[in-house]
Amino acid sequence: MVDKREEFKGKHVLILGLAKSGFAAAKLLHSYGAILTVNDRTPFEENEQAKELADKGIHVICGGHPLSLLDGRIDYVVKNPGIPYSNPIVKGALEKNIPVITEVEIAGIISKADIIGITGSNGKTTTTTLIGEMLKNSAKRPLVAGNIGTVLCEVADRATEEDVIVAELSSFQLMGTRTFHPKVALLLNLFEAHLDYHGSMEDYGAAKARIFAAQTPEDYTVYNESDERIRELVKHSKAKKIPFSTKSICEDGAYIKDGIVYFQNEAIIPLEKIVLPGKHNLENILAAISAARLSGAKQEQIVHVLATFSGVKHRTQYVGTVEGRKFYNDSKATNILATKAALSAFNEPIVLLAGGLDRGNEFDDLKPYLNQVKAIITFGQTAPKIERVAREAGIEVIKRVDNVEEAVPVAYGTSSPGDVVLLSPACASWDQYKTFEQRGDIFIDAVHKLK
Template structure:
């Protein structure tokens, strides 16, 4: 009996444990932190051995295969020992993909992954049997075990792609690449870029690669690296024989002379980045033979993703917007770009070596006040102190929202778009977004 050891007892770990057990592995789950009670209950109920608050090397280094949580860096001593022992280390998407013949649509990129994945799933589910997994919802492994859909839309991170071997999506989407998580890539941007492009490394000429042709990093990489898959670019400025582009305020998607035309003004979501998200999702749907009318209707009624430019409430003619999912500067760039009114901007958290220069033009144009919400706001105060008349710091979400309420006048926006990770004051970006919404509702 082959031994499968799983490092990390979260959603992907427990899902893999269930699938592994069903496929006849001797399964052991080990987590250095505490496993949440709901996951413990699942493991106990399924008679799967586990430990938490420690990693017992004697129980790990005898594995035939190890699935590690994407959150564990390769630099960790235990991982080094595992690699030295020659044990095969894979990610959940790699392990799970061996047990399904489903058509896979996989989406990666620094920003926009969740929106494109949710939008693609929203369109496909109108006509196909399709699951949504990866970094969203129930784990891929668990869904293969319980639902076994014929199609899956997967949101995948660079960390998950770092540990693939044979993983091969039929349709791969790359949204954009901006510096993020560089601490995991020896602070070398090229390592992070290479990691993202692993999404297409196993593709053949029968597969498709949908990507943002306006992204210089992607375009440059493609110039220097030949790929096998069929390219379907999308762009706001260029036109293509095969791909998606803009003409006279319409999105045009053209694949082998088969067109879809969609008026931009009918899209449910605002902002240039959402035009791109619509292009990417529709191209995938078009490839999977979804009817044009279904694609159009789905783009018109899609509600968006929680914590991503989510309109919370309008109070005294001030719109409060939750963009807690903006954990890097590039995501905040899209948020500020789409603001149509003077904005009170709530920013801050754990800075991942951020370079804020790309948002300067929008801060000068649109931001009337900045509220820094983090344990250490020095860099923000120094960077933006001279750009706005009002800059205030706090360490409490409730206080940040009260300050914003006092500063904002009728017609303004109050935008939470932190550009940073959330781990200094919050459990995660969802917790941060929920606290923001709660504070707004209490005003």
């Protein structure tokens, strides 16, 4: 069998942007014999990753993105997913017909293991985690990777035919793929997100659809039958189509009937035995069951996971109860759809903590979901926008604070025993925090201080 790693031997590759993915790709391609130039905007003196690569003999250019990088032979540009396509070097490479890829494409080329790819606007991490757990004790060892934490190409490099990779994939990552085709591709949902990057909903949907663009009739596309946009996109998939829905009977896929979850007409588990909270998670569960069964998961393992798995950190995560108030960390809710789902998960009165990076959108779509919200604590760039919607929704208690840490004691003082205090920002964290994880950890620490 031809070693696909030979694809990069002797090739001239420009790594554009480091961070986790670029750093991993650079080390990997260097080990394969690629001729590398690494470019990162952080000055060399402050760039530990660049220093480590330079010590390996790799050509490193830091402090900016000079167009002269495109002079001479370049076979591939491997870009950090966060770098937009408006970047002059990216535009210049595309004009010269140089392939611009992300490390996900590299992973697809080199992997000896089948890949399950999961994408969607919301629910990716929960679904990825569920599938990884469901595949334990099956014929193949699950390796969880991608946007969930571990760089995909690193995992693909060590994976064997005895493994199966379960990969969370973002639209940013998928845009940089050409031949990548997972054995099982999941498209969970589509909501207006990252339009500052993609420019339009059509382009955003097209980026998500890259997950099945290169699939063959031997592969599977698992998709949300209830999402009209997704139904249109998957018409172009050449793979076997496996639908799931919480609203209709999908005999070819996963569905709910008479309070029981089914996959291809086989009963899996009664809803009452599933411990993961929230109606929105039922779609994630149906998608996960589909992918797991198609990949060889055992029935008893699937049932065990659904009867014991209570959630992922920062995703409607139960933090604790203080004087009768239940605190939940949903810092991963970086868009309106995610916050809608979180608000729908509870029947109790809610004190909502929300706000963050202003991407130019309004929050009127939240109004129908605020009927249980008795008070709202805002922070970040979008605080005024969220407060306007709260006033129009009839919420009487609206308070603004500087940050999440200040919001927790204010929320406690505003709440009563029996209430839910919910951090579900409906915004990205980057105006105040490096990541949504940092924002969520600060919330958790502040709750523990209350205790």
